[in-house]
Amino acid sequence: MKGVAILGSTGSVGENTLDVIARHPDRFRVAALGAHRNAARLAEQAVRFSAPYVAIADATAATQLEAELRARGCTARVLAGPGALEEIATLPEVDSVMAAIVGAAGLRSTLAAARAGKRLLLANKESLVMAGPLLMRTVRDSGATLLPIDSEHNAVFQCLPRDAAPGVAPPGVRRILLTASGGPFLDIDARRLENVTPEQACAHPNWVMGRKISVDSATLMNKGLEFIEACLLFGVQASQVEVLIHRESIVHSLVEYVDGSMLAQLGAPDMRTPIAHALAWPERVSSGVQSLDLVRVGKLRFEAPDLRRFPSLGLAQEAARAGGSRPASLNAANEVAVAAFLEGGLNFAQIPAVIESVMTTTSGGEIRDLDDVLAADAEARDRASLLIRPRAVHA
Ligand code: NDP
Numbered sequence: 001m002k003g004v005a006i007l008g009s010t011g012s013v014g015e016n017t018l019d020v021i022a023r024h025p026d027r028f029r030v031a032a033l034g035a036h037r038n039a040a041r042l043a044e045q046a047v048r049f050s051a052p053y054v055a056i057a058d059a060t061a062a063t064q065l066e067a068e069l070r071a072r073g074c075t076a077r078v079l080a081g082p083g084a085l086e087e088i089a090t091l092p093e094v095d096s097v098m099a100a101i102v103g104a105a106g107l108r109s110t111l112a113a114a115r116a117g118k119r120l121l122l123a124n125k126e127s128l129v130m131a132g133p134l135l136m137r138t139v140r141d142s143g144a145t146l147l148p149i150d151s152e153h154n155a156v157f158q159c160l161p162r163d164a165a166p167g168v169a170p171p172g173v174r175r176i177l178l179t180a181s182g183g184p185f186l187d188i189d190a191r192r193l194e195n196v197t198p199e200q201a202c203a204h205p206n207w208v209m210g211r212k213i214s215v216d217s218a219t220l221m222n223k224g225l226e227f228i229e230a231c232l233l234f235g236v237q238a239s240q241v242e243v244l245i246h247r248e249s250i251v252h253s254l255v256e257y258v259d260g261s262m263l264a265q266l267g268a269p270d271m272r273t274p275i276a277h278a279l280a281w282p283e284r285v286s287s288g289v290q291s292l293d294l295v296r297v298g299k300l301r302f303e304a305p306d307l308r309r310f311p312s313l314g315l316a317q318e319a320a321r322a323g324g325s326r327p328a329s330l331n332a333a334n335e336v337a338v339a340a341f342l343e344g345g346l347n348f349a350q351i352p353a354v355i356e357s358v359m360t361t362t363s364g365g366e367i368r369d370l371d372d373v374l375a376a377d378a379e380a381r382d383r384a385s386l387l388i389r390p391r392a393v394h395a
Helices: 012-022 039-049 059-071 084-089 104-115 125-142 151-159 190-195 198-202 211-219 221-234 272-280 311-322 326-342 350-361 370-391
Strands: 002-007 028-035 053-056 077-080 096-099 119-122 145-148 173-180 241-245 251-257 262-266
Touching: 002 012, 002 084, 002 104, 012 028, 012 039, 012 096, 012 272, 028 039, 028 084, 039 053, 039 059, 053 059, 053 084, 059 077, 077 084, 084 104, 096 104, 104 119, 104 125, 104 326, 104 370, 119 125, 119 272, 125 221, 125 326, 125 370, 145 151, 145 221, 145 272, 151 173, 151 221, 151 251, 151 262, 151 272, 173 221, 198 211, 198 326, 211 221, 211 326, 211 350, 221 241, 221 311, 221 326, 221 350, 311 326, 311 350, 326 350, 326 370, 350 370
Parallel strands: 002 028, 002 096, 028 053, 053 077, 096 119, 119 145, 173 241
Antiparallel strands: 173 251, 251 262
16 A cells, blocks of 8 residues: 655646546555645545645635535644645655646655655656756655656656666667647647637647646647756756657657667556556556557657747757756746736737746856755746736736
């Protein structure tokens, strides 16, 4: 029986994780659940899975959470405030931590899980992008096991030798090919991008996901963040990572070896596959995902991305090449710009423009510790906010 803590349990990845866990009550038990402020959903989950600990980051929602739990006769211990998620990530009863908080808000709890030597199931890509060298060093020093949840990186992980060390390129790997669906605006006229709405941006053709990652998929920044993530997780140079548009979202990514072999992982676009893989690794368990009918799929197409239409990907690739604090600045500028777009304060085409301005007006630096990460993050957030205020479009 493995104890699992789910950070971000009320989100899309969190709910999918609970779905997989519910299929295997003999293998996994929910040791702790955590979220931001959705007290009602958190309470329902805690009751259904008999979670002994429930953490809520927004302390003002703690009273509601307590009331919802006690009304259902649930005795789970409630932890509240920003440190609560770190606390549940390090509990002795917890073997595996699903890091599924969205954005930089997940950084501290992800690092805490790594420091505590847990099996870290990493969905929160922003923490790796921001603090890559620090997080990878922490994983190595503590002996934590790092398993990628992003479907692309999980696919690459599955195509690498089992003994590959975190952050070290296994011998014989020539390239990593990351696939991207291209998002909902792959074919629309570039001039119309100015007028697309948050609802259109969040209507992903193949995946059902949270709003922030859906917008990132529409700008291709998601692939940019994944590009950075791939360099860090697998210890390859930026020049060894290629992005391919693959509209069907069936081939989740590929590894090319020096002998010309290309290994790929295929499956239906359903996050329960990488989640089940990481929960049970190195064993395999059912995930609830249907068999893929390749005859029905028929064609698998691959195209080069168009960086002129989707400049966010190019900006992320530059940040990956520059290293240091540049990925943290990129991530922060993107988070601010995406939040502004979702709130109607910025149009879609302005998202990469804001990020580019921030990248050209902030300086890079080394990432030695958490303070360096937080300083780069704060500087980029300030710059982005200043740029956005006078631009408001839908106000
Ligand atoms: P959602 O928006 O669906 O869920 C986000 C979760 O994070 C919620 O539980 C939310 O709690 C919690 N949260 C938000 N802000 C805070 C905060 N300040 N403090 C603590 N918790 C917070 O996101 P997704 O599930 O889509 O994505 C989660 C992560 O996984 C992201 O990093 C994303 O890039 C990555 N990912 C997602 C995939 C997907 O298919 N969705 C695929 C691959 C990676 P509350 O509900 O209380 O607000």
